[in-house]
Amino acid sequence: MKFNNVNVFxxxxxRLGKNVKVGDNTVIYxxxxxxxxxxxxxxxxxxEPTSEYYSDSCYSNKQTFIGSNSLIxxxxxxxxxxxxEEDFFTGHRVTIRENTKIGKKCRIGTLSDLQGHLEMxxxxxxxxxxxxxxxxxxxxxxFIYPFVVLTNDPTPPSNICKGVxxxxxxxxxxxxxxxxxxxxxxxxxxxxxxxxxxxxxDYILCAGNPAKEIKKVTEIKxxxxxxxxxxxxxNFDRGMPWxxxxxxxxxxxxxxxx
Amino acid sequence: MKFNNVNVFxxxxxRLGKNVKVGDNTVIYxxxxxxxxxxxxxxxxxxEPTSEYYSDSCYSNKQTFIGSNSLIxxxxxxxxxxxxEEDFFTGHRVTIRENTKIGKKCRIGTLSDLQGHLEMxxxxxxxxxxxxxxxxxxxxxxFIYPFVVLTNDPTPPSNICKGVxxxxxxxxxxxxxxxxxxxxxxxxxxxxxxxxxxxxxDYILCAGNPAKEIKKVTEIKxxxxxxxxxxxxxNFDRGMPWxxxxxxxxxxxxxxxx
Amino acid sequence: MKFNNVNVFxxxxxRLGKNVKVGDNTVIYxxxxxxxxxxxxxxxxxxEPTSEYYSDSCYSNKQTFIGSNSLIxxxxxxxxxxxxEEDFFTGHRVTIRENTKIGKKCRIGTLSDLQGHLEMxxxxxxxxxxxxxxxxxxxxxxFIYPFVVLTNDPTPPSNICKGVxxxxxxxxxxxxxxxxxxxxxxxxxxxxxxxxxxxxxDYILCAGNPAKEIKKVTEIKxxxxxxxxxxxxxNFDRGMPWxxxxxxxxxxxxxxxx
Numbered sequence: 001m002k003f004n005n006v007n008v009f010x011x012x013x014x015r016l017g018k019n020v021k022v023g024d025n026t027v028i029y030x031x032x033x034x035x036x037x038x039x040x041x042x043x044x045x046x047x048e049p050t051s052e053y054y055s056d057s058c059y060s061n062k063q064t065f066i067g068s069n070s071l072i073x074x075x076x077x078x079x080x081x082x083x084x085e086e087d088f089f090t091g092h093r094v095t096i097r098e099n100t101k102i103g104k105k106c107r108i109g110t111l112s113d114l115q116g117h118l119e120m121x122x123x124x125x126x127x128x129x130x131x132x133x134x135x136x137x138x139x140x141x142x143f144i145y146p147f148v149v150l151t152n153d154p155t156p157p158s159n160i161c162k163g164v165x166x167x168x169x170x171x172x173x174x175x176x177x178x179x180x181x182x183x184x185x186x187x188x189x190x191x192x193x194x195x196x197x198x199x200x201x202d203y204i205l206c207a208g209n210p211a212k213e214i215k216k217v218t219e220i221k222x223x224x225x226x227x228x229x230x231x232x233x234x235n236f237d238r239g240m241p242w243x244x245x246x247x248x249x250x251x252x253x254x255x256x257x258x
Numbered sequence: 259m260k261f262n263n264v265n266v267f268x269x270x271x272x273r274l275g276k277n278v279k280v281g282d283n284t285v286i287y288x289x290x291x292x293x294x295x296x297x298x299x300x301x302x303x304x305x306e307p308t309s310e311y312y313s314d315s316c317y318s319n320k321q322t323f324i325g326s327n328s329l330i331x332x333x334x335x336x337x338x339x340x341x342x343e344e345d346f347f348t349g350h351r352v353t354i355r356e357n358t359k360i361g362k363k364c365r366i367g368t369l370s371d372l373q374g375h376l377e378m379x380x381x382x383x384x385x386x387x388x389x390x391x392x393x394x395x396x397x398x399x400x401f402i403y404p405f406v407v408l409t410n411d412p413t414p415p416s417n418i419c420k421g422v423x424x425x426x427x428x429x430x431x432x433x434x435x436x437x438x439x440x441x442x443x444x445x446x447x448x449x450x451x452x453x454x455x456x457x458x459x460d461y462i463l464c465a466g467n468p469a470k471e472i473k474k475v476t477e478i479k480x481x482x483x484x485x486x487x488x489x490x491x492x493n494f495d496r497g498m499p500w501x502x503x504x505x506x507x508x509x510x511x512x513x514x515x516x
Numbered sequence: 517m518k519f520n521n522v523n524v525f526x527x528x529x530x531r532l533g534k535n536v537k538v539g540d541n542t543v544i545y546x547x548x549x550x551x552x553x554x555x556x557x558x559x560x561x562x563x564e565p566t567s568e569y570y571s572d573s574c575y576s577n578k579q580t581f582i583g584s585n586s587l588i589x590x591x592x593x594x595x596x597x598x599x600x601e602e603d604f605f606t607g608h609r610v611t612i613r614e615n616t617k618i619g620k621k622c623r624i625g626t627l628s629d630l631q632g633h634l635e636m637x638x639x640x641x642x643x644x645x646x647x648x649x650x651x652x653x654x655x656x657x658x659f660i661y662p663f664v665v666l667t668n669d670p671t672p673p674s675n676i677c678k679g680v681x682x683x684x685x686x687x688x689x690x691x692x693x694x695x696x697x698x699x700x701x702x703x704x705x706x707x708x709x710x711x712x713x714x715x716x717x718d719y720i721l722c723a724g725n726p727a728k729e730i731k732k733v734t735e736i737k738x739x740x741x742x743x744x745x746x747x748x749x750x751n752f753d754r755g756m757p758w759x760x761x762x763x764x765x766x767x768x769x770x771x772x773x774x
Contacts, residue, residue, distance in 0.1 A: 451711040
């Protein structure tokens, strides 16, 4: 249905694995390497050349790598020089600029805008319309919700770029802004509509404009169940590697994620 | 000018009414039903298959219905399983996920992102870049402005989905966020940049982070005219069915909208 | 690489300067005039017809002008009736509605949404996903950051349109909202996540929800250098015309920008 081979352009210098499907009107440029069993839907651009392409007559495209078992939804643009591990999923109209490193099993929602020169670990889930500035560093299992912005220029405009760091298992709720160079610990929860202006320690709920420390996440009860919900890996395992094992047991065997 | 029949793909199983125009580079997939006098502009995707398409070899596309006299602007994606009544208008690059029900005479602005499994009544106007989570229920004549997010997960991440309900004639101003499961009454006005954390009664202006009840909307004077502006249907009738009749008279004859 | 002349449509009534490159799947409609050395990347729409096109059988496209040395990145839509001076740069998926006037050397970031009937001077830089309502007037060297909204309807919904005015060298940081008809002076800095509800005088830092006057921008020290950073033209000259000359000396010779 979506793969009729109409108006598809694939560079001769691209290398596609086994069972790769490419949607109509999609373009795959020079030096793109795609793993096995990847689906790239319609109207995508993979290996988009960087700015230098327009001015440098000796320009050559850096390698773009997309790991196996990935699904890139329609109208997504991924620049040359990105490295994306296996089991990657996107929504529609995602933009990922050059030199972005993405771990395995990540998901990036519709309209999200990754400005490049940034990195994230494994199992990060970005919802729709998340904006990550250059220099951002996300740990593993970081979840970010719509319209969140991670900034990087402390005194705009300047030539300083200080990205935001977010620790493992932390979450940033909708419409929040994090100021440049802020360090957010692990297992943190940033409430909706917050402006984060200082570093946040591990296991803290903070919220507000400016965001203040509210309490430990271990004190947050679910309004639905009345039970303690955080740290969330004890109460959520859909798509998570500790499913059927339990978080503690899994973590013991996977200490790199601690 | 926009309808040159270049690179258009229409499934043999789609049913198009009379005088339907389809723009260049647009795709209409299986089981799409389109009413009379509809214009679907260039680079659109109508009847986009759901996630199951990629994994289920027996997948078949649910019906997508778009009512008569609609205008879908370019680069819009509408998933299979949506039902949209007549006189529907979109801006550009709108994304509407599966199982969205939209009443008649609705307008959805550029870049808006409807996450599916949600519904809205008649005459809802969403401006640019509105994000509606799954489970959202909008009444009739609900107006929502840019960068508003209606959320649905009370303790992210979880498997609970509690959408926001918005009553008839209510409005949510720019950049506001509404927390999961909140009920907003009818004729409410939510001020710009607000975070709505509790239910809002009918005819109330609320604003702030967190949003507080400020006053009744009937106490808001227009800075321009010095006159009371709300309930707005008494002072605004462009494109509204009470034009030339008066709101009270019209409502008497159309009690379903009360 | 990006210019293979595949599925390109250029109206016979468009006039292209020397050395204009047009990307694949791009459409250039009637009455578009493009200067020399312009690159329009893939999947763009230039000279998009206005709403009247769909209803008026006598419709003719107003002139769209794009100045020399411009670079329009992919998936950008520019409506008929826009006038854009030389050295214009866009990101991806920018939408510019009709009757937008843009001075020279401006940059508009990915996903930005200019609603038309608005104007900006020279050297304005809009980052990603900026929303400018109709009636907006930006001076010269105005910098606006992601998810900022400049509004225009004081009592929504109404038929009143009062755009925001922003003075030369002013900046509006991420996720801020400016209410309708507000006048922001020159060399102003609006902090992140602010709601601007009243006029702001020259050289003021304001921030918060609602935004309050914090101090003079001349009192803001860079956390990095410990030095005074504002007015920023004394400390930033990348891409600026005073580079190598000094701001004061340049301004003396270019009093229109004062």
